[in-house]
Amino acid sequence: MPRASNAHKPDGLRDRINKLATRNGRSANSEIVAFIEQGIKKPTEADERLARIEAKLDALLSRMDGK
Template sequence: MQRPKQKMQGSTGRDSEKFILRMPAGMRDRIAKMAAQNGRSMNSEIIAALEKYVEATDSISLLWDAIDELQKQIDDIHESRGDLNRD
């Protein structure tokens, strides 16, 4: 069963930036198969994968920032209680 096309943010027309990519053997065929299953071009499939990766990376960075902030708050609480010998 073929999945419906997913809309991309922005378009990739003649004015879009271009980047030549070397792929390991077999990867082109895998991407072509995935693109066909998702009802989009190989270019759109690669862009969708890159967008997912970038969004996930951004989310992970935000989580690490939140963890750092929470650790600072915990340290401040322990410091204010005079509990410096914790591990």
């Protein structure tokens, strides 16, 4: 598995990552990966709005088909 990048991190970020990792029983790299995965899986406000619009459209089309 490729190694994580040693990219520059803003001041204090490394310490914050290490504290979170320790609290969660993970390595710093695993903490970063978990954070990224959580962000990718979390639906955005736009995703949620689109889902509501699609549901309303489906309901409207179903009513039109029933007439």
